[in-house]
Amino acid sequence: MRKNILSVAMAEFAANGLSGARIDEIAAKTNTSKRMIYYYFGDKERLYERVLEEAYREVRAGEQELELDHLPPVEALKLLAEFTFDHHSRHPDFIRIVMIENIHHGAYLERSELIRPLNAGAIQKLEAICRRGREAGLFRKDVTPLQLHWHISAMSFFNVSNRTTFSHIFGTDLFMGxxxxxxxxxxxxMVVGLALKPERR
Amino acid sequence: MRKNILSVAMAEFAANGLSGARIDEIAAKTNTSKRMIYYYFGDKERLYERVLEEAYREVRAGEQELELDHLPPVEALKLLAEFTFDHHSRHPDFIRIVMIENIHHGAYLERSELIRPLNAGAIQKLEAICRRGREAGLFRKDVTPLQLHWHISAMSFFNVSNRTTFSHIFGTDLFMGxxxxxxxxxxxxMVVGLALKPERR
DNA sequence: TAGCAAATTAACCGGCTCGTACAAAGTCGT
DNA sequence: ACGACTTTGTACGAGCCGGTTAATTTGCTA
Known part of the structure; x- marks a missing residue:
């Protein structure tokens, strides 16, 4: 029941934003009534907070399944980057929730005790890859895991978040076929090229 | 008066989104009254449309000032990429308006007759650079101007749009100092490396 | 200065939507 | 069987907020 409410609410918030979403609309699409939303979540903002946490939880859980330790560093980095690109592409609702949260200046993210530790692990895979890459003499030392994560995230995230405006202005070539x-x-x-030492490219 | 309303409205919409922004709040921060907003713009949605157009207009106007034809292609590409990065960084309100528009699936962008032609020119500089780069035997032929624009935009846009959530989770190292x-x-x-032929890097 | 349209002001309205009150009944562990 | 927790339904209050009504002022033209 709680789960059902959460998933409906996530879709609604993702589709309409925090102030755009309607509690009555969420209730209508649920198997239960509006009363239960307030019973479980108290008010709209706390419902949104739970949705935010759930969104991060789901996406991070999906990421954990990726196995990279058995691959050489360059292959591991490639696979991680590809996976992130596809993963974001498969979870547009998560992207939209994060967009909305950024519109709100991360106010609700700050409030959550859960999300920061949840995401701390998101960069560990990259740290392991970088360590192995440096030890093998392949990777540059002045490119940090955090920076790589940033670039990978930027291109994977933007690819979903800005699709509508971009394709409206410049056509759909980049998204079709x-x-x-x-x-x-x-x-x-680009990412691998950045990570590798110039002489190893 | 109209200008004054527009700039206040842009700040409000950028700060709170379409449904989050309050007409009364916009009016209060204006030199005039709420009635004048309706006098000039009709309703909230049309006000937002005008704000959207104005945002694109301002930003594209700023971009036009960049002079690149006198530079060799690689230098021109570098300068364009740097400029875009800084330009987006200097116009967070524009970024936020575009984010909001993407949240709305570009519904208001579609409605505007003005924005598409306005942006058509945004990629011309890049086309000229690529043509010169290919003619000089420096650039790859399988990387299009649109793709380069996409990558540059992605990293420059994300750098502003996702700053709050990212820095909250991973710290502010990437944004300070x-x-x-x-x-x-x-x-x-990365962008130059992608554009150049492997043997010319 | 008369006349008229554009610009401006202040008060107001009505509906939407969050949240609650109230009343009741089912579920589950112990 | 008992009590705490969960679920259902309906109805409604209250305030916020987009939009309007109507009257007034300004400014331009003749």
């Missing part, structure tokens, strides 16, 4: 594959390939190439 | 300079340098390096 093999446009997405090309973008992904280029993104991976 | 010379963190931004490093990111910009890396972004330029």
């Amino acid at each position: 093999d446009g997405q594959e090309a973008l992904k390939r280029q993104m991976v190439e | 010379d963190g931004q300079e490093a990111l910009k340098r890396q972004m330029v390096e």
Whole structure:
């Protein structure tokens, strides 16, 4: 029941934003009534907080499944970048929730005790890859895991978040047919190129 | 008067979103009254449309001032990428308006007859650079101007749009001190590296 | 200065939507 | 069987907020 409310609320908040979403609308799409929303969550803002946490939890859980330790560092980095690109592409609602949260200056993210530790692990895979890459003499030392994560996130996130405005202005070539594959390939190439020492490219 | 309303409205919409912004609040921060907003703009949605157009207009106007034709292609590409990064960084309200528009699936962008032609020119500089780069035998042929624009936009846009959530989760290292300079340098390096033929890097 | 349209002001309205009150009944562990 | 927790339904209050009514002022033209 709580789960049902959460998933409906996530879709509604993702579709309409915090102030745009309607409690009555959420209730109508639920198997239960509005009364239960208040019973479980108290008010709209706390419902949104729980949705935010749930969104991060789901997405991070999906990321944990990726196994990289058995691959050489360059292959691992490639796979991680590709995975992130596809993963974000498969979770547009999560992207939208994060967009909305950024619109709100991260006010509700700050309030949550849960999300920071949840995400701390998101960069550990990259740290392990970088360590192995440096130890093998392949990776530059002046490019940090955090920076790599930033670049990968930027291109993977933007690819979903700004699709509508971008395609409206510049056409849909980048999103139809093999446009997405090309973008992904280029993104991976850029990231790996940045991580590698110039002489090892 | 109209101008005054527009600039106040842009700040309000950028800060709170479409449904989050309050007409009364906009009116209060204006030199005039709420009635004048309706006198000039009709209703909230049309006010938002005008704000959207104005935001694109201002930002594109700023971009036009960049002179690149006298530079060799690689230098021109570097400068364009750097400029875009800084330009977006200097116009957070524009970024937020575009974020909000994406939240709304570009519904208001579609309605505007003005914005598409306004943005068509945004990619011309890049097309000229690419043409010169290819003619000089420096640039790859399988990387299009649109793709380069996409990558540059992604990293420059995300750098502003997702700053709050990202810095809350991963700390502010990338945004304080010379963190931004490093990111910009890396972004330029990646983009140039993608555009150039492997043997010319 | 008469006349008229544009610009401006202040008070107001009505509906939407969050949240609650109230009343009741089912579920589950112990 | 008992009590705490969970679920259902309906109805409604209250305030916020987008939008309007109507009257007044300004400014331009002749």
